[in-house]
Amino acid sequence: MTTVRIPAGWPATEEQALAVQDELRGKVVLDETGPPPGAGRVTGVDVAYDDGRDVVVAAAVVLDAATLDVVAEATAIGQVSFPYVPGLLAFREIPTVLAALDALPCDPGLVVCDGYGLAHPRRFGLAAHLGVLTGLPTIGVAKNPFTFTHDDPAAPRGSATPLLAGTEEVGRALRTRDGVKPVFVSVGHRVTLPNACAHTLALTPAYRLPETTRHADSLCRRVLKGTADPAPGHP
DNA sequence: GCGACAG
């Protein structure tokens, strides 16, 4: 396994990153082309950081959408490619996430990101950015509402309310467990908002967060700690 | 002007 260097031409300043978002955001596809909820494959991606050493580990875990069994996984280690700036998270994570996706032995199907898609100050969050760069269907499932507003969804699992930027619905607050804090779902690329929510519900039979996210989070943390094999299949 | 702000 090799370390992902910061790509040539990667934005180095906030101004450059904003320009890239401005250029790419028009390429988001809102039509549905991904697998229907509960069918095909679903892949979770997540990253973990080692602050002191400027290192980031990304994991991609592929599940069978019907059974939620793990069918493939891959990881990548990279240099942190951007500081954390709210609204520019993608520039910090994407190079290493792309390498993890490339290392998969199969098609990822729908990609589920930890963060936002169109629920973003410029409507181009991590999930949308990753979708445009890969052409894959993507959604974002975040753990908090960022700067957006919402009414509290009703208590039962499956209840949802609009996530609002002013009066524009940029995503949904979706209850995945009875009486538990909702998650915040938004469209990334090639998926509709109702289906993004349906996918999220199909991925949460037991916990608040999608099984995809839970697996990817666990894997990249274990690799960062040296507890898991960074290149399964290559002893 | 001052906070708040995905991970």
Place this chain on the structure above:
DNA sequence: ATCTTGTCGC
């Protein structure tokens, strides 16, 4: 994101 033990509850 990350720093961190035990503890209450199903």
